[in-house]
Structure formats: C-alpha cells, structure tokens
Amino acid sequence: MDNAVATLGGKVYSFGGTDGGSTYNKAYVYDPGAQTWSALPNLKVARSAPQAVAYGGKLYVFGGWDTNGWPVDKTEIYDPATGAWSTGADLPKPYAGAAATALGGKIHFVGGCTYDTCGTTDVQVYDPVSDSWSSGTPYPQSISWLGCGAIANKLYCAGGATTSGTTKHAYSYDPASAKWTPIADLPIDQWGMGYSAADGKLLVSGGVTDGSTTITNQGFAYDPGANTWTALPNSNNTVYRGGSACGFYKIGGSPAGWSAARNSELLPGYDQCVAIPWLALDKTEVTLQPGQSVDVNVSFNANVAEISQPGTFTAQLVISAKTPYRIEPVPATLVVNPPKTWGKITGTVTGIGCTDTSTPLRGATVQITSKTASYTLKTDENGKYVLWLDTKNNPLTVIAAKDGWASQTQSVRISAGEATTVDFSLKPDRACT
Template identity: 30%
Template sequence: MAEALEELSAREREILALVATGITNQQIAQDLGISINTVKAHLRRIFGKLGVESRTEATTCAIQMGLIRVTPQGAETVQPDADGAADEAPDASAAADEPPAVLSRRLVWRLPLAQGLALVLAAVALFAAALWPTPRAARSGAPSRFVDLPATAPADAAENREGRWVQRASMPTARSRFAQALLGRAIYAIGGLTEEDWSGAVERYDISADRWTERREKPTAVANVGAAVVGGRIYVPGGYDAAGQARDVLEVYDPETDAWSTAAPLPAPLFAYAIAPYGEGFYLFGGYDGEGYVDTVYHYDAAANAWSLAGTLSAPRGFAAAATVREGDGEVIYLLGGYDGQIEYALCESFRPADAAAGEDPWRAHAPLGTGRAGHGVVASGGKLYVVGGGWDGSLLNNERYDIALDVWST
C-alpha cells in the first residue's frame, strides 16, 4: 500500500482524501478551484494506480494509507507530507478555532460518527467481497429502469464463473450501459454510467498488449447506447442523457485522428436499441424513444450521411442484441432477445437487408433462446452466436451458444 501511495501525486492524494469524506465530484472541483472534468480525469488515474473500481474501494485504500482516520469522535482526513506519510491528526480544539477556508486547505473534515463507522464497515465489506463476490450495481436505488439497479446473483454463480474465462486488464473506468466496438486488434469502450454520473469517457483496449489507454472523450455523455464500425470510424447514435432525455445525436469517432464529429441526426430520439453494421452503414432495431418502446428498424447510409426507415420488428422492444453474420454471398443480421416493459423475449430472428431492398419479407424466425433476456451482448464467431449476460430483474450468468447451421442452442 505504501508503494501505491508513492505513485500518487500530491494533487491525487489531495483528491483521494476528499473522496474519502464522501463529497461529490462537483464539491471537490469547487473546493480545489478546478473543473469537474479535471476531477474525473484525476479519479481515473487514481483508480488505475490503486487498482480499484469504485469510490468505496478508493476510500478503503485511503484508510489503509493513513489519509483518513476513524475515531470515536468521527472520521477525519489527513494530508500526507511530500514523502507520502500522513501527518498526525490535528488537535480538535485547535481545528475548531480555524476559519473554514483554512480547514479546507488543510483537508480536515470531521464526519458524523455514523459516517465514520460506515467507512470501517465499507473496508470490512471489501474484504468479504473478495471471498464472496456478487454482482455490483453502479447506480443502486435509482428510480429509472434506464440506470442500474441492485441485483442478486443466483446460487450457482460460483459454478458459472468457472470454465474458459480468462481475467484481462481491468477497464480504467468502471461503468455500465456503454457502447463498445471492435476495430482491428482494439476494443473501444465509449460513454455509459459510472457510480457517480454519466460518462463521456473513451478507452481503447489493445488486445495484443493487454493494455488500456484513454482517448478523447465523447462530446455528449450518454448511456444505453451502442456503436458500429463503418469505414474505419466508430458511429455512436442517440443515447440517454443525464437529464433523462432520449437523444437524436449521431457522433462519429475517428481513431486515426482521435477526434469526434457529428453526422446526420437520427429520425427520432432513441436509446436502448440493438445495432449492427451492414455494408457501408448500419441498422438500428427497436429501442426506447423517450415515450415507449418502438418497433422501428432504421438504416444509416454513411456514404450519403442519410437515414431511412427500413422496416418494423415483430414486437416493439428495446435492450435486444444484434450481430452481423456472413451467409453465402451476403450478410444477415441476427436479432436476439429484448424487453418491452413487461417481459424479456427469448426471440431469435434474422433480418436480411437484401430481401428488404427487393421488397420481400426480410425476417426469419429461428429456435428461441433457452432463457428470455435483455441487456445482453452477442458475438458472432465461426458460424455460431455467443450470447453473454443480460437479465432485467436479476443477472443471468448462464451464457448460450447458437449453432447457425443446425438452428440449435446450447449452454
């Protein structure tokens, strides 16, 4: 832990100590006279250096480093010296005589006893979590179903974690409901929700090097979004913003220049759609438009920078997943699962854009998923579809594989 403290700059220690008091990013920014984006950037670096993914874990590290102490009178943060060692806790009576501005500069806060005890309990909980891990919700208690709610792992969770999964480098920013795209030998994670706020963070994972790097932030921070790669650029349409609004913005990221641009807006605000690339564009299936779940299928032509209505779904729904598969001389898009506000679908359907262009019915029905699910991911590889995760009212840890040629599912 001492080595981790030495890796932190003076400013990072200062921010970590403030985080441990429980104040928000906005309050930290105001206290230090910096922007909230600067605070977020510092926190990403702090989390990376400490190897943590949440404020709770960072607070535990602050306790272990001596940046914060829990006493019978409460909890207090202590500014470390240049060598990384924490100074002795200031005398309470002396602190009481100092003006608030001085206290702020010295990073001395006295928290209520309950909060102090909560910090200790948080540390104990983290050690327990290492022995009995359960899925964590980034925004527990939120009233909307478009942010994360607590979930309970099934009894067979430990068994399902065994198998062929391999741990790789953790994302610098712990988040959910973000867009992801594979381009070459790199995976891009874009936007989403953190434990604290909506995020515009863009992080690139080098598969060969097992290393993450930060890239330029997305201009519009949104969640419940997807991404499609077309012509070497990453398209991120719509999304759900911090004001609780559906957006119609289409933002495009160029990895070569690390720059964002805007393209033609969507025909309607939309999020929670399924997205799949096709030719020189991509398709959006269903989603939520701010009023309800929709059955629309939109096509975006990147060369023309234009949208068109390409059809409808068999039932309105959002949070489905889509994957493009080459079949014969053409491509087919598979659409799986989804949620309509009441049920999770087990539907497995395929959409043939060539048939739609010819005026024929583009949809085919296939063997359904073994479990209805929403909010999941799907990957096409070697003639098979791999469906991972999801679950609306509880996490689904059983994954499924679909053999396209045989029209058969297995787990």
C-alpha cells in the same frame, strides 16, 4: 447485466456492467477453444451500459454510467497484443444504453441515455486513425437501447426505447448520401436486446417487448437484400440488458428487474463477423441445380481507410450450403507493397535494469513526429515497433517511453525503399538501490 461485449480474433471480451447494486470496472475474455474465462486488466473507469467495438485489432469502450449514475465521457482502448489499456478522445456527448458499431473505418455511436432521461437523436462518429469525434446525421427518432450493425457499407438499426415507449421501427443509413431510410419494421417491439451484424444480416435477440411489459427470448434476423425479418431460434435464457457480439454470443443480462445473471450462450452459424473492406464479391447467394456451376468474381482494393500500411492481409471466403458435408473455406490474400517513395522505420525498445540486464519492453509507447503529423505506436511482446512513411515526412523525431522508465528521444531520416533501425535502451526513472 449492462456489460459491453465484443468479439476479436475468435475470442469474446466483456467489459464493465453491474450486478444490480455495484458498478464494475472488470474486464474478461472468453476463449471458445479452451472454454474458459480469464480476467483482464481492469478498466480505468467503472461503467454500466457502455458499448464496446472491435476495430483494427483493438477494442474500444465508450460511454456508460459511472458509480454515481452519471454518463462517462472517457474512451478506453484495449490492445490484446500488449495487454494494456490506453485512452482515446473523450465522447463529446456521453451516453449510456446506446448502440455502437464500426462502419467504413469509423465507429458510429447511436442514441443513448443521460443521467435521468433515455432517448436522443444524437449520432456521434469516432475516427480511430485521427482519434477524433464528429457529429453524424441525427437518428430519425429519439432512441436508446436499440440494436445496430454494419452490412455492406451501410448501417442498420432497429427497435429500441423511445421517449414514449418501445418501438419496432428500423432504419438504414448510407454514408454516401448521409441519410437515414426506413426499412421493414421488426416483427415485435424490442429494446434492451442483444444485437450483432453477422453473415450479412442484422441480428437481434431478447430484450423487452409488448410495450415494455414482457422480457422475451425471441430473436430475428434482417436480410437487407430482401428487406425482410425472419425468426431466429429462441435463446435459452430470457434476459434483457446483457452484452452481445458476433458469433452470435449473448453474455449476462437480467431475467427481471435488477437481478443480474451469469449466463452465457451462443447461437452457432453466425461467425462471419467483420466485413472485409478490401475484398468484395459480385454475388453472395446462388441457387444451383445438379450439374450446374457458377462463377463468383472476387475483387481486391487496397485504397481503403483500413489499410494505411504495407503488409499482407488475409481473409477466408466461407461457403454455406444445405448439405451435411463440410465445404472448406477459400483463402484470400492481398499483398500491399509500399509506394516507391516510402521508407520503413523500425526498432526495439528494451529496458536496462539496475542489474544491467536487458529486457524487451512490451507495450512501450513510441511516438514518431514529422513536419505534418504524429503517429503513436505500441511495442509488441518482443519490444518491436514498425511504421512505413513517405520520405517527404523527413526529418522524424522519435520518442520512446514507458511508465517506470526514463524516456528517450532520437532524430532520424528515412530513405525510400529502405529500413532504418532506431533502437532504444531505457533506464529506470528512479535511482537504483
């Protein structure tokens, strides 16, 4: 129970948690295709009741209680491409039992608990690009153990535990106005429930209700367009304080008190997990009579925070209908070309061992520093890295480093429209024996 769960690349990740006695630094990944769980490298800090958010191909773990019950301020970042953990900027106000979700290129961390008190109006905003925190507009009520999700450029939050009990109140947050607005209340009060945003709806399931006296398996979906909640199928397991993520997956939890469960379950049909910031539709729901047709206009926009590099970006338009027949998804592709003044720096980092054998170094750190900014990259499984930059950043200082190897530094200038290759051959940082 009290584990953090997120989905990324069709897989389900679970971090930390407790069995009711011990607090864990364990991490696992579930492959729905193989229907198997696998262990991942451990978190550096054991924590229970943290939050996990998938963003930009990586998984971010925030907050939680440590083994002594103190809130954890360390931010840990897992990269599935390299299989390695790194650290981010510390959480300014560490909390456990909060809610977290990505919105508009930033991660919002809402509410939470301290060592001995649950409930705060604090909203903390993390920018993955600059690796920095800022304060958001305070939540309308002191809150913890709530459910939040991002839908169509707004943040929606519902339920939770207040300093005086359990609430059914819900709110939306618009970054354009930086204001919270009340929306339709949940049908029942809930806290410690599973939550996610999927298919344009905020989903909540399970948790504690009836004034903190009853653990429930009821669930509800909020439709922002109609400002209404509708019932979801009851979950198979009646638990609270488990992990949850888009899918709609529910992992672990407790059926009572501190009795942790190994259960995992899925409510199918809610697998559209990530809002595509560069793609927009002029309509998302239509009603057709026999023989009728309708046009759906699709627009593309590369000028969003999530696109900072040239490349090819793909998505699928999934069409759901009340029919027994499968409707094939419609592919959507956006090709972003580099500006004319940009050049590419790329290369391979290899390690030259004591036997003079050369091996690509996966997960090596490549730091590229210009006159105005610094960029930190990780090499892929082939030891490669790549970054496009405006030539006005010249000259560049490039440092390649990895634990167990002596770092190297090179100076380079990039040319507009061209690729500049900078390779590194690192040697062991200790004498060969």
